[in-house]
Amino acid sequence: MNAARPYLAAFSSRFLLMLQYRAAAVAGFATQCWWGAIKVMIYAAFFAATPTAAAASPMTLPQVITYTWLAQALLALTPWSADPEVALSVRTGSVAYDRLRPVDTYSLWYVRGAAWMASRALPRAALMLLGAGLILPLIGLSDWAWRPPPTLAAAAAFAVSLPLALALSAAFLMIVNIIVAATLTDRGVNVLFNSLIIVFSGNLLPLALYPDWARTALLVQPFAGMMDIPLRLYVGQLSGTGALAGLGLQAFWTVALILLGRWAMDRVMRRLEVQGG
Numbered sequence: 001m002n003a004a005r006p007y008l009a010a011f012s013s014r015f016l017l018m019l020q021y022r023a024a025a026v027a028g029f030a031t032q033c034w035w036g037a038i039k040v041m042i043y044a045a046f047f048a049a050t051p052t053a054a055a056a057s058p059m060t061l062p063q064v065i066t067y068t069w070l071a072q073a074l075l076a077l078t079p080w081s082a083d084p085e086v087a088l089s090v091r092t093g094s095v096a097y098d099r100l101r102p103v104d105t106y107s108l109w110y111v112r113g114a115a116w117m118a119s120r121a122l123p124r125a126a127l128m129l130l131g132a133g134l135i136l137p138l139i140g141l142s143d144w145a146w147r148p149p150p151t152l153a154a155a156a157a158f159a160v161s162l163p164l165a166l167a168l169s170a171a172f173l174m175i176v177n178i179i180v181a182a183t184l185t186d187r188g189v190n191v192l193f194n195s196l197i198i199v200f201s202g203n204l205l206p207l208a209l210y211p212d213w214a215r216t217a218l219l220v221q222p223f224a225g226m227m228d229i230p231l232r233l234y235v236g237q238l239s240g241t242g243a244l245a246g247l248g249l250q251a252f253w254t255v256a257l258i259l260l261g262r263w264a265m266d267r268v269m270r271r272l273e274v275q276g277g
Helices: 005-019 022-049 051-056 061-073 084-092 095-100 105-138 152-183 187-200 212-220 222-226 228-235 241-270
Strands: none
Touching: 005 105, 022 051, 022 061, 022 105, 061 105, 061 228, 084 095, 084 105, 084 152, 095 105, 105 152, 105 241, 152 187, 152 222, 152 228, 152 241, 187 222, 212 222, 212 228, 212 241, 222 228, 222 241, 228 241
C-alpha cells in the first residue's frame, strides 16, 4: 500500500485539478452535443431511407443512437492527443524532475494521464446523460434519446469494460508520450494519432457498421477497446461469448501496450537530452 501511495496521490491531485475547469467541460459538452445531434439525424435519415439495408444492419437504430451519445460523452476518454503536461515538461526540460523522483516514471506518467482523461470525460458524460438521457424524453424526443442498457448483463459488462477502456487508453497515451519525449514535440504525433483514433475507435462510425470483410480486423485492433467494445456491450450488441471476447481483447491490448511502453521508455530515457533551464 505504501508503494502505491505516491501514484494514488498523483492520480487524485491531477483528477481534482482538472475538475476545476468547468467552463471547458461545458464548452466540450456543447460541442459534442452539436456533433452528436448531427450524427443522430444522419443515422435516422439513413435507416428511414434504406429499410432493406437497415433490416440487415447488425445494430438497430436505437442502438446506434445510444452508441452515438455515449461516444460523444466519452470522447475525452480516448488518447487522441499527447498529455499536455508531459509535452510541456519535455519542451521546458522539467522532465528531469520526474526522472529524479523516487518513483517509477512510467507509472507516474501513466496515472497522471489516466486522471487527465477521466477528469475531462466525467463532467461531460454527466451532462450528456442529463441532456440526451433525461431531457430529450421529457420534450418528446425519446426516439432520439440515450437509452439505458437493455439487460442487467449488458450493464454489468459495461461496468467492467469502462475501467478497462481507461486503462487501455492510458497505456496507448504512454506510447504517444514516449514519442513526444523522443521527438521533443507533440505536434506531429497529435495530428497522426488524432485521425487514427477517431476512425478506428468507433467514434466516427460504430465498427459493427463497417463492411463484413473488415469487421473482425476492426474488432481485434487495440483502438476498438478504447470505445467501440464498451459501447457495444452497453447497447447489447456484444453478449455472451462475444462480450467475454471483447473484455479479453481489452485486457490483452492493455498488457501488451504497457509492456511495449515500458520497453520503449527505457530506451528513450537512456538517450534523453534535457533542454530548457
